[in-house]
Amino acid sequence: MQQQDESHRLMMMLTTKIVEVLNGSSTVKVIKEGILNYRLLHKARLRISIELSACLASEIETPDCVDVVSDAEIRRAALTIAHAMLNMNWDWAKDYVNWDAERYGESVKLSQPNHEGLPTGEPERLRKYFHETDLGKISEPATIVDRHGKILTIYLPNILSPSRVEHVNTATKGLRKLLLRSLPSPLAAKVPWRSKGFCAPQGGGEFGAGRITISPAYFMQRQERIQDPLVTSAAYSSAEVQAWLSALATTEFFWNAITAAVAPDLFQAGSAAILGAQCETSSKSKASPAVSRWPSVFSGLEVIVNRVTLSHRDGGGAPTLYDLLVSLGIGHTATMKLADVGAELDYFPGTMVYISGILLEHSVGPWANGERFVIAHFMKDKVHDRMKVPRPPFPMQRFFLEMVGKDVSSSSKK
DSSP states (O other): OHHHHHHHHHHHHHHHHHHHHHHTTOSSOSEETTEEOHHHHHHHHHHHHHHHHHHHHHOOOOSOTTTOOOHHHHHHHHHHHHHHHHOBSOOTTSOOOOSOHHHHHHHOOOOOOOTTSSOOSHHHHHTTTSOOOOOEEEOSSEEEEOTTOBEEEEEETTOSOHHHHHHHHHHHGGGHHHHHHHSOOTTOSOOOGGGOOBOOOGGGTTTOOEEEEEOSSBOOTTOOSTTSOOBOOTTTTSHHHHHHHHHTHHHHHHHHHHHHHHOHHHHHHHHHHHHHHHHHHHTSTTOOTTGGGOOOSSSEEEEEESBOEEEEOOTTSOTTSOEEEEEEEESOOOEEEETTTTEEEEOOTTEEEEEOTTTSOEEEOOOSSSEEEEEEEEOOHHHHHHTTOOOOOOOBHHHHHTTSSOOOHHHHTO
16 A cells, blocks of 8 residues: 555656656647657757756755655656657657567567677567667667657666665665575586676675565466466565565655656556455465565566676566666666667666567676666566456557647637
């Protein structure tokens, strides 16, 4: 109940501010009689860009990130989201995603990563059937959309304040021993790729290295039939994880609100599935008493620390069940590559990326300096199906574009 109430309150604050920013970015509507005016859209984005730059330069730090999301953080997030929604890959002077996301998804095949650090052969195979895309370097808040305006990726660099990043960093240091214990034995004969590629600094660094999956209700691997039980992940009930979740509760409520603002149908689907899954697992005699306090609308989280991530797609989801990747850590300059669209995103601490992880192959290569970790939020399609929650539709760019500018037609008639 606390998750729903606080997430809803923050969602209302954030969406109200986003509408205010988009409405005020143009003196007239950028869509008139169904036609988008690109010149007006460009001007609106420039106005928001100037306001965002001023916000980032003058932001007052939030001293208490444990229990409070400040007005300054809401404003920062609203400006970042508004900029991203107007900064899409529809610049006809450049390459753009000239294919349909649903048809592309139907053609995608999951394959093992290339252990040499290169993309798999799948993006190259798909280029035989779909237009090649090369979006290049992306550093500003942006969206990647298909030819129909379906959103594939929402890129939100700097959306989190330095204080928020530091708060999450501090809390995650408490998982250091648990993470180090998750590393496979050097003597192990066979290690899955997701448990390889860790590169902690000498001595283990501040965060250690490793990978922990945290979920209040999911199917065990190879036990995903309709009659199989939902279970909590092995790490979920540990004292370290419960302390970490408690410290991050308000932050997760904030991230829920951001999810609701950028992908409302995804938020609703996630909320419904988690509520149903909590009811099912809490009814069992051995269920963890903390299941009801799960703070996220996502089915689970994975904390991945100091790892080079091979180019891959995420199984177990669906094209419209986006992953939320929150990049954190200290002083690193990591980048994320999206092989299917030829994009490279700056992925420094404080960045959030919503991505159709089963649709777009993604990777994070070696980085210079510092330590990095990601909190990867995911939704499992079979859990949603078990809870009788339908797949949400793709969020549409037009939903946001129609908010841009003031409608002067009604006032002119007075």
